[in-house]
Amino acid sequence: MGQLNIKDEALIAEAKELAALLGTSATGAVREAVHERLAREKAVRDDRKQRMYDEIMAIAERASKLVPPGVTSDHSDLYDENGLPR
Numbered sequence: 294m295g296q297l298n299i300k301d302e303a304l305i306a307e308a309k310e311l312a313a314l315l316g317t318s319a320t321g322a323v324r325e326a327v328h329e330r331l332a333r334e335k336a337v338r339d340d341r342k343q344r345m346y347d348e349i350m351a352i353a354e355r356a357s358k359l360v361p362p363g364v365t366s367d368h369s370d371l372y373d374e375n376g377l378p379r
Contacts, residue, residue: 305319308326
């Protein structure tokens with residue numbers, strides 16, 4: 294696996310401080326911090342996708358009520374038994 298070389302002294306100091314609080318190494322502290330943030334970001338994106346899906350479905354539900362009764366998407370009268378236009 295690749296290597297991550299951090300040259301930010303403030304970040305290194307904070308990683309060491311977090312490691313001391315967690316009782317782990319700086320690598321372990323960074324691993325846990327990245328893991329937690331990644332999980333939060335994925336959850337936010339999943340929530341956003343779900344809200345968008347719900348909004349689209351609500352629009353579809355409202356739009357379906359605008360279609361007059363008896364109207365269908367069946368266009369079988371336009372095609373023969375082989376699926377070719379009549």
